[in-house]
Amino acid sequence: MRRGGQVTLRAAQADDGAAVRGMVEGLSRESRYFRFLTGGRVADGIVEGLVSAGADGVALVVTAADADGDAEAVIANGQFVVTSRGTAEFAVLVADAWQGQGLGRRLIARLLQLAQAAGVRCMRGDVLSENRRMLAILRGLGFSCRRNPEDSYLHEATLALGVAAANLATRMPADWATAR
Numbered sequence: 001m002r003r004g005g006q007v008t009l010r011a012a013q014a015d016d017g018a019a020v021r022g023m024v025e026g027l028s029r030e031s032r033y034f035r036f037l038t039g040g041r042v043a044d045g046i047v048e049g050l051v052s053a054g055a056d057g058v059a060l061v062v063t064a065a066d067a068d069g070d071a072e073a074v075i076a077n078g079q080f081v082v083t084s085r086g087t088a089e090f091a092v093l094v095a096d097a098w099q100g101q102g103l104g105r106r107l108i109a110r111l112l113q114l115a116q117a118a119g120v121r122c123m124r125g126d127v128l129s130e131n132r133r134m135l136a137i138l139r140g141l142g143f144s145c146r147r148n149p150e151d152s153y154l155h156e157a158t159l160a161l162g163v164a165a166a167n168l169a170t171r172m173p174a175d176w177a178t179a180r
Protein backbone atom coordinates (compact mmCIF):
# COMPACT_ATOMS: atom_id res chain seq x y z
CA MET A 1 0.00 0.00 0.00
CA ARG A 2 1.06 3.63 -0.52
CA ARG A 3 1.37 4.13 3.25
CA GLY A 4 3.10 0.77 3.72
CA GLY A 5 1.71 -2.61 4.72
CA GLN A 6 0.39 -5.48 2.65
CA VAL A 7 -3.13 -6.50 1.76
CA THR A 8 -4.59 -9.50 -0.04
CA LEU A 9 -7.02 -9.34 -2.95
CA ARG A 10 -8.95 -12.58 -3.49
CA ALA A 11 -12.29 -14.05 -4.55
CA ALA A 12 -15.01 -13.60 -1.93
CA GLN A 13 -16.34 -16.72 -0.19
CA ALA A 14 -19.69 -17.37 1.43
CA ASP A 15 -18.11 -17.34 4.90
CA ASP A 16 -16.78 -13.79 4.34
CA GLY A 17 -20.31 -12.53 5.06
CA ALA A 18 -19.70 -11.70 8.72
CA ALA A 19 -16.43 -9.88 8.01
CA VAL A 20 -18.06 -7.91 5.19
CA ARG A 21 -20.93 -7.00 7.54
CA GLY A 22 -18.26 -5.78 9.99
CA MET A 23 -16.75 -3.53 7.31
CA VAL A 24 -20.17 -2.15 6.34
CA GLU A 25 -21.06 -1.45 10.00
CA GLY A 26 -17.84 0.57 10.39
CA LEU A 27 -18.41 2.81 7.37
CA SER A 28 -18.79 6.55 7.70
CA ARG A 29 -22.20 7.91 6.87
CA GLU A 30 -20.89 9.35 3.61
CA SER A 31 -19.30 6.10 2.40
CA ARG A 32 -22.43 4.17 3.30
CA TYR A 33 -24.56 6.66 1.41
CA PHE A 34 -22.27 6.68 -1.64
CA ARG A 35 -22.34 2.89 -1.91
CA PHE A 36 -25.80 1.95 -0.65
CA LEU A 37 -27.79 5.18 -0.96
CA THR A 38 -28.69 5.00 2.71
CA GLY A 39 -27.21 6.39 5.92
CA GLY A 40 -28.98 3.71 7.94
CA ARG A 41 -28.53 -0.03 8.42
CA VAL A 42 -27.77 -1.93 5.23
CA ALA A 43 -30.16 -4.88 4.75
CA ASP A 44 -28.80 -8.42 5.24
CA GLY A 45 -29.75 -9.41 1.68
CA ILE A 46 -27.62 -6.59 0.28
CA VAL A 47 -24.61 -7.56 2.41
CA GLU A 48 -25.01 -11.20 1.28
CA GLY A 49 -24.99 -9.95 -2.33
CA LEU A 50 -21.56 -8.38 -1.76
CA VAL A 51 -19.93 -11.80 -1.45
CA SER A 52 -21.87 -13.65 -4.17
CA ALA A 53 -22.20 -12.34 -7.70
CA GLY A 54 -24.17 -15.11 -9.37
CA ALA A 55 -22.95 -17.76 -11.79
CA ASP A 56 -21.42 -15.38 -14.34
CA GLY A 57 -20.29 -12.61 -12.01
CA VAL A 58 -17.31 -12.06 -9.75
CA ALA A 59 -17.10 -10.91 -6.12
CA LEU A 60 -13.75 -9.89 -4.63
CA VAL A 61 -12.61 -8.90 -1.17
CA VAL A 62 -9.43 -7.24 0.04
CA THR A 63 -8.24 -8.36 3.47
CA ALA A 64 -5.65 -7.08 5.91
CA ALA A 65 -4.45 -8.22 9.29
CA ASP A 66 -6.64 -6.67 12.00
CA ALA A 67 -5.29 -4.39 14.73
CA ASP A 68 -4.19 -7.37 16.90
CA GLY A 69 -2.53 -9.03 13.91
CA ASP A 70 -4.20 -12.37 14.63
CA ALA A 71 -7.17 -12.26 12.23
CA GLU A 72 -8.00 -10.98 8.77
CA ALA A 73 -10.41 -8.07 8.41
CA VAL A 74 -12.18 -7.30 5.13
CA ILE A 75 -11.22 -3.75 4.10
CA ALA A 76 -12.64 -3.56 0.58
CA ASN A 77 -15.10 -5.32 -1.67
CA GLY A 78 -16.01 -5.18 -5.34
CA GLN A 79 -18.17 -7.18 -7.67
CA PHE A 80 -19.77 -7.32 -11.07
CA VAL A 81 -23.00 -9.07 -11.94
CA VAL A 82 -23.86 -9.99 -15.51
CA THR A 83 -27.22 -8.31 -16.12
CA SER A 84 -27.82 -9.06 -19.78
CA ARG A 85 -25.90 -10.64 -22.62
CA GLY A 86 -22.46 -9.04 -22.72
CA THR A 87 -23.21 -6.38 -20.08
CA ALA A 88 -22.21 -6.36 -16.42
CA GLU A 89 -23.00 -4.02 -13.56
CA PHE A 90 -20.26 -3.30 -11.03
CA ALA A 91 -19.73 -1.57 -7.68
CA VAL A 92 -16.85 -1.18 -5.24
CA LEU A 93 -16.37 -0.18 -1.62
CA VAL A 94 -13.22 0.64 0.37
CA ALA A 95 -13.33 1.03 4.18
CA ASP A 96 -12.77 4.65 5.21
CA ALA A 97 -9.38 4.08 6.88
CA TRP A 98 -8.06 2.55 3.65
CA GLN A 99 -9.36 5.08 1.14
CA GLY A 100 -7.04 7.26 -0.92
CA GLN A 101 -4.21 4.70 -1.22
CA GLY A 102 -4.95 3.44 -4.70
CA LEU A 103 -7.03 0.45 -3.60
CA GLY A 104 -10.32 1.45 -5.25
CA ARG A 105 -8.67 2.06 -8.58
CA ARG A 106 -6.86 -1.28 -8.48
CA LEU A 107 -10.02 -3.11 -7.50
CA ILE A 108 -11.91 -1.65 -10.44
CA ALA A 109 -9.03 -2.44 -12.81
CA ARG A 110 -9.00 -6.03 -11.57
CA LEU A 111 -12.78 -6.31 -12.07
CA LEU A 112 -12.37 -5.02 -15.63
CA GLN A 113 -9.67 -7.57 -16.31
CA LEU A 114 -11.80 -10.45 -14.95
CA ALA A 115 -14.92 -9.23 -16.78
CA GLN A 116 -13.03 -9.14 -20.03
CA ALA A 117 -11.74 -12.64 -19.47
CA ALA A 118 -15.37 -13.74 -18.83
CA GLY A 119 -16.48 -12.33 -22.18
CA VAL A 120 -18.25 -9.22 -20.84
CA ARG A 121 -18.26 -6.51 -23.49
CA CYS A 122 -19.71 -3.56 -21.56
CA MET A 123 -19.20 -2.60 -17.92
CA ARG A 124 -21.69 -0.16 -16.38
CA GLY A 125 -22.38 1.37 -13.00
CA ASP A 126 -24.51 4.06 -11.37
CA VAL A 127 -22.58 6.65 -9.38
CA LEU A 128 -24.00 9.47 -7.29
CA SER A 129 -23.26 12.77 -9.06
CA GLU A 130 -21.65 14.14 -5.87
CA ASN A 131 -19.20 11.20 -5.69
CA ARG A 132 -16.34 13.17 -7.27
CA ARG A 133 -13.65 10.69 -6.28
CA MET A 134 -15.37 7.72 -7.92
CA LEU A 135 -16.16 9.69 -11.07
CA ALA A 136 -12.54 10.90 -11.31
CA ILE A 137 -11.22 7.33 -10.97
CA LEU A 138 -13.63 6.00 -13.58
CA ARG A 139 -12.85 8.75 -16.07
CA GLY A 140 -9.16 8.07 -15.53
CA LEU A 141 -9.75 4.42 -16.43
CA GLY A 142 -11.49 5.44 -19.65
CA PHE A 143 -15.14 5.24 -18.58
CA SER A 144 -17.67 7.59 -20.10
CA CYS A 145 -19.62 9.20 -17.20
CA ARG A 146 -22.88 10.94 -18.14
CA ARG A 147 -25.50 12.52 -15.94
CA ASN A 148 -28.66 10.41 -16.00
CA PRO A 149 -31.21 12.53 -17.92
CA GLU A 150 -34.02 11.11 -15.76
CA ASP A 151 -32.22 11.54 -12.42
CA SER A 152 -29.69 14.36 -11.99
CA TYR A 153 -28.46 12.81 -8.70
CA LEU A 154 -26.96 9.92 -10.67
CA HIS A 155 -24.27 9.51 -13.30
CA GLU A 156 -24.15 6.44 -15.52
CA ALA A 157 -20.61 5.16 -16.10
CA THR A 158 -19.98 2.85 -19.05
CA LEU A 159 -16.91 1.30 -20.61
CA ALA A 160 -16.60 -0.90 -23.69
CA LEU A 161 -14.06 -3.50 -22.65
CA GLY A 162 -12.37 -3.65 -26.04
CA VAL A 163 -11.26 -0.07 -25.39
CA ALA A 164 -10.20 -1.01 -21.85
CA ALA A 165 -7.97 -3.75 -23.20
CA ALA A 166 -6.14 -1.32 -25.42
CA ASN A 167 -5.73 1.46 -22.86
CA LEU A 168 -5.73 -0.03 -19.37
CA ALA A 169 -2.03 -0.79 -19.19
CA THR A 170 -1.12 2.83 -19.91
CA ARG A 171 -3.68 4.18 -17.41
CA MET A 172 -2.53 2.14 -14.43
CA PRO A 173 0.57 2.35 -12.24
CA ALA A 174 3.27 -0.12 -13.25
CA ASP A 175 2.49 -2.48 -10.35
CA TRP A 176 -1.30 -2.68 -10.79
CA ALA A 177 -1.30 -6.18 -12.22
CA THR A 178 0.36 -7.57 -9.11
CA ALA A 179 -2.87 -7.00 -7.15
CA ARG A 180 -4.25 -10.50 -7.68
Ligand SMILES: CC(C)(COP(=O)(O)OP(=O)(O)OC[C@H]1O[C@@H](n2cnc3c(N)ncnc32)[C@H](O)[C@@H]1OP(=O)(O)O)[C@@H](O)C(=O)NCCC(=O)NCCS
Binds near residue numbers: 104
Ligand atom coordinates in the same frame (compact mmCIF):
# COMPACT_ATOMS: atom_id res chain seq x y z
C1 LIG B 1 -14.78 5.56 -4.30
C2 LIG B 1 -13.78 4.60 -3.70
C3 LIG B 1 -14.14 3.18 -4.13
C4 LIG B 1 -12.39 4.94 -4.23
O1 LIG B 1 -11.45 4.08 -3.65
P1 LIG B 1 -10.10 4.70 -3.02
O2 LIG B 1 -9.25 3.57 -2.66
O3 LIG B 1 -10.47 5.65 -1.95
O4 LIG B 1 -9.53 5.54 -4.25
P2 LIG B 1 -8.06 5.50 -4.86
O5 LIG B 1 -7.09 5.75 -3.76
O6 LIG B 1 -7.89 4.28 -5.69
O7 LIG B 1 -8.11 6.73 -5.86
C5 LIG B 1 -8.21 8.00 -5.36
C6 LIG B 1 -8.11 8.93 -6.55
O8 LIG B 1 -9.24 9.76 -6.54
C7 LIG B 1 -8.84 11.11 -6.62
N1 LIG B 1 -9.70 11.85 -5.72
C8 LIG B 1 -9.77 11.73 -4.39
N2 LIG B 1 -10.71 12.56 -3.90
C9 LIG B 1 -11.22 13.21 -4.97
C10 LIG B 1 -12.22 14.20 -5.13
N3 LIG B 1 -12.91 14.70 -4.09
N4 LIG B 1 -12.49 14.65 -6.39
C11 LIG B 1 -11.80 14.16 -7.45
N5 LIG B 1 -10.86 13.21 -7.35
C12 LIG B 1 -10.57 12.75 -6.13
C13 LIG B 1 -7.42 11.20 -6.13
O9 LIG B 1 -6.78 12.17 -6.89
C14 LIG B 1 -6.87 9.81 -6.40
O10 LIG B 1 -6.16 9.80 -7.60
P3 LIG B 1 -4.56 9.56 -7.58
O11 LIG B 1 -4.36 8.15 -7.10
O12 LIG B 1 -4.16 9.76 -8.99
O13 LIG B 1 -4.02 10.57 -6.63
C15 LIG B 1 -13.75 4.68 -2.14
O14 LIG B 1 -13.37 5.97 -1.76
C16 LIG B 1 -15.08 4.28 -1.50
O15 LIG B 1 -15.32 3.12 -1.25
N6 LIG B 1 -15.95 5.27 -1.20
C17 LIG B 1 -17.21 5.01 -0.57
C18 LIG B 1 -18.13 4.10 -1.37
C19 LIG B 1 -18.22 4.50 -2.80
O16 LIG B 1 -18.28 5.68 -3.15
N7 LIG B 1 -18.28 3.47 -3.67
C20 LIG B 1 -18.52 3.66 -5.07
C21 LIG B 1 -19.99 3.54 -5.32
S1 LIG B 1 -20.42 3.69 -7.03
